[in-house]
Amino acid sequence: MTLKQKTALVVGANGIIGGNLIRYLVELGDWEIVGLSRRGGKTEGKISNIAVDLLDAVDTREKLAHLTDVTHIFYAAYQDRPSWAELVPPNLAMLVNVVNAIEPVAPALQHISLMQGYKVYGAHLGPFKTPARETDANHMPPEFNINQQDFLEARQKGKDWTWSALRPSVVIGFALGNPMNLASVIAVYASMSKELGIPLRFPGKPGAYDSLLEMTDAGLLARATVFIATNRQCGNQAFNINNGDLFRWNEMWPKIATFFDMNVAPPLPMSLNVIMTDKEALWNGMIKKHGLTNTPYTNVSSWGFGDAVFGWNYDFFADGTKLRRAGFHDFVDTEEMFMRVFRDLRDRKIIP
Numbered sequence: 001m002t003l004k005q006k007t008a009l010v011v012g013a014n015g016i017i018g019g020n021l022i023r024y025l026v027e028l029g030d031w032e033i034v035g036l037s038r039r040g041g042k043t044e045g046k047i048s049n050i051a052v053d054l055l056d057a058v059d060t061r062e063k064l065a066h067l068t069d070v071t072h073i074f075y076a077a078y079q080d081r082p083s084w085a086e087l088v089p090p091n092l093a094m095l096v097n098v099v100n101a102i103e104p105v106a107p108a109l110q111h112i113s114l115m116q117g118y119k120v121y122g123a124h125l126g127p128f129k130t131p132a133r134e135t136d137a138n139h140m141p142p143e144f145n146i147n148q149q150d151f152l153e154a155r156q157k158g159k160d161w162t163w164s165a166l167r168p169s170v171v172i173g174f175a176l177g178n179p180m181n182l183a184s185v186i187a188v189y190a191s192m193s194k195e196l197g198i199p200l201r202f203p204g205k206p207g208a209y210d211s212l213l214e215m216t217d218a219g220l221l222a223r224a225t226v227f228i229a230t231n232r233q234c235g236n237q238a239f240n241i242n243n244g245d246l247f248r249w250n251e252m253w254p255k256i257a258t259f260f261d262m263n264v265a266p267p268l269p270m271s272l273n274v275i276m277t278d279k280e281a282l283w284n285g286m287i288k289k290h291g292l293t294n295t296p297y298t299n300v301s302s303w304g305f306g307d308a309v310f311g312w313n314y315d316f317f318a319d320g321t322k323l324r325r326a327g328f329h330d331f332v333d334t335e336e337m338f339m340r341v342f343r344d345l346r347d348r349k350i351i352p
């Protein structure tokens with residue numbers, strides 16, 4: 001069967017990863033795009049959005065039954081939970097429900113792309129082997145990313161479609177109202193420090209200021225995702241996806257302070273989740289004072305995620321050469337990326 005258009009089903013369309021992927025697919029111009037999320041969204045041009053509860057198998061099957069042209073599923077939905085074990089059932093169920101709904105009705109299905117991360121390597125648990133490689137052994141469960149990959153691998157056997165497992169580092173890009181958004185954490189923390197007339201202090205654990213890290217630009221991730229999904233030789237494999245450079249906060253933090261026109265002061269370990277909880281009134285005051293977009297405090301402040309990232313007092317990077325050897329040669333300068341995303345937040349009047 002030859003289809004004129006490729007049709008992308010972006011699962012988690014409002015997320016930091018899904019939203020940036022949709023923007024890239026629109027730019028490419030030769031994709032029909034269907035976005036799935038709980039909140040839904042506008043249907044315009046080549047994008048249609050469906051509001052669906054993917055935890056509900058019946059709702060998912062009913063609302064997706066007409067999506068017979070889907071050629072590529074880009075899975076980037078995420079349900080947050082307080083513990084690693086609790087993450088497994090909902091995150092596995094959503095993927096299973098999507099595949100159960102689409103596979104029987106979409107005969108031209110070519111690829112299912114699964115968004116994972118360095119959690120596969122135990123990066124969230126403690127000092128893990130660096131650089132992490134796609135061939136590294138799994139760690140002790142629970143680990144929802146592994147359950148999801150196991151499901152896809154088993155389901156693919158004997159089928160024409162292929163799967164891929166994508167492993168970015170921390171993803172940096174524009175999004176609001178999502179639980180893992182480091183750029184917003186830094187931008188809002190810096191803006192509030194400035195509003196209070198205090199210098200910018202790194203709030204992480206001792207040691208975290210000096211560890212070696214890498215990030216993944218959301219635009220680069222989108223380009224890599226599409227590259228992998230549309231190159232048959234990349235099928236049925238995992239790929240690390242990172243900017244291609246490394247940094248330490250001790251060098252980046254003063255540059256961030258300069259961007260915000262602030263002085264930098266020595267680090268002071270503190271839990272943002274604790275220290276920032278009483279700052280909603282300050283935020284609302286800043287919205288009025290600086291004429292900002294009316295973004296609720298809960299939508300800009302994924303403080304728990306900030307605590308996690310700034311708590312990594314160990315090296316945090318993976319080997320990204322497998323993808324480059326497969327022919328994807330894009331890279332992003334991490335310093336330039338942070339400043340671009342902060343400028344974007346400023347242009348959108350999210351921060352002063």
Ligand SMILES: NC(=O)c1ccc[n+]([C@@H]2O[C@H](COP(=O)([O-])OP(=O)(O)OC[C@H]3O[C@@H](n4cnc5c(N)ncnc54)[C@H](OP(=O)(O)O)[C@@H]3O)[C@@H](O)[C@H]2O)c1
Nearest residue numbers: 012013014015016017037038039054077078117171178180
């Ligand atoms: N963010 C990072 O820095 C990062 C780094 C590495 C790996 N990852 C991985 O990438 C994946 C995606 O993460 P993300 O940060 O992009 O997630 P996110 O910003 O929280 O987005 C999650 C998306 O899933 C949708 N969703 C959640 N529950 C749903 C449900 N029951 N029904 C329908 N849609 C639902 C949300 O819809 P609504 O918007 O309507 O709520 C949202 O669009 C996760 O597996 C995560 O571990 C993330």
